Amino acid sequence: MHIVIMGCGRVGAELAQTLERQGHTVAVIDQDPTAFRRLGSGFGGRRVTGVGFDQDTLREAGIEEAGAFAAVSSGDNSNIIAARVAREMFGIDHVAARIYDPRRAEVYQRLGIPTVATVRWTADQMLRRLLPSGAEPLWRDPSGAVQLAEVHAAPAWVGQRVSRLQEDAGVRVAFLTRLGEAMLPTSETVLQEGDLVHVMMRSDEVGRVEEVFASGPEEGP
Numbered sequence: 579m580h581i582v583i584m585g586c587g588r589v590g591a592e593l594a595q596t597l598e599r600q601g602h603t604v605a606v607i608d609q610d611p612t613a614f615r616r617l618g619s620g621f622g623g624r625r626v627t628g629v630g631f632d633q634d635t636l637r638e639a640g641i642e643e644a645g646a647f648a649a650v651s652s653g654d655n656s657n658i659i660a661a662r663v664a665r666e667m668f669g670i671d672h673v674a675a676r677i678y679d680p681r682r683a684e685v686y687q688r689l690g691i692p693t694v695a696t697v698r699w700t701a702d703q704m705l706r707r708l709l710p711s712g713a714e715p716l717w718r719d720p721s722g723a724v725q726l727a728e729v730h731a732a733p734a735w736v737g738q739r740v741s742r743l744q745e746d747a748g749v750r751v752a753f754l755t756r757l758g759e760a761m762l763p764t765s766e767t768v769l770q771e772g773d774l775v776h777v778m779m780r781s782d783e784v785g786r787v788e789e790v791f792a793s794g795p796e797e798g799p
Contacts, residue, residue: 581708582607582639584630584660585651589676591616593648597708598623605639608651631660633667646672646708654678661691672708692772722781726752729777729787731769734794740767747790749779 579602583590586608594604594617605624608614614625628635630651641647647664649657654677661675677693717726735743740751740763753760754767755774761767769775779787 579603579645580605580640580643581646581648582636582641582644582664584608584647584649584657585676586610586613586616586625587650587652588616590648590650593650594623595621603640605644607635607639629656631656631663633663636660636663636668641668641670644668644670646670647674648708649673649675651676654682658691658693665691674708716776718781724778725781725784726776726778727784729775729791731773731775731791732794733771735769735791736771738769738795739765740769741765742795743769743775743791746796747777747779747787748783749777749787752776752778 581597581602582605583594583597584607586594586606590606590608594606598604598621603623604621605626606614606617607626607628607630609627609629611625611627617623617625624639626635626639628638630636630649641664644664647661647668647670649660649664651657651660657675657677661673664670665673674692674694715725715727718724731743740754744751751763753762753776754769755761755776756770756772775791777787
């Protein structure tokens with residue numbers, strides 16, 4: 579996948595290097611050309627000097643062939659504007675913005691832009707939003723037999739009832755995160771685009787559950 583990152587501070591440089599090590603192609607945008615020194619001489623991606631929400635700059639960084647976009651500059655406003663341009667103008671599905679003010683981050687979550695507030699920043703959180711796949715463990719019981727995990731559901735599940743997902747996967751959906759807010763699903767709850775699904779399951783069945791979530795619902799009603 580090609581991934582565009584706006585901001586070459588500590589976080590942007592770390593993201594770029596991590597993604598490149600994972601085999602992705604990366605372009606990094608920053609207004610200050612000296613910021614690219616943080617990438618090191620071994621970085622093989624593009625270095626683009628410019629404003630990260632300028633459409634020509636984004637095109638130079640390869641946004642039109644990108645699968646994900648991360649806005650991690652030092653400015654909240656710049657990050658959210660760039661994230662919205664990437665999603666709304668270029669149709670990028672996997673977009674994430676770093677926001678310094680947690681209260682503002684919650685507002686942007688409601689707008690459908692996944693955000694990571696600095697106070698709870700980890701590289702894993704940002705990577706999870708850019709490269710959603712598999713299961714991310716959140717809690718295990720002392721014996722390790724049962725766990726609560728966020729499991730990525732394929733787009734094919736959108737529009738399906740949570741009860742159908744539970745039946746096909748043989749798990750209990752503990753809660754959903756929708757537009758930044760947790761909610762307890764009922765038998766009538768329908769999965770929407772952007773929902774994060776949190777599942778209780780046996781630890782020895784994680785692989786099977788991931789496969790069901792990734793493949794979509796079985797044929798039939």
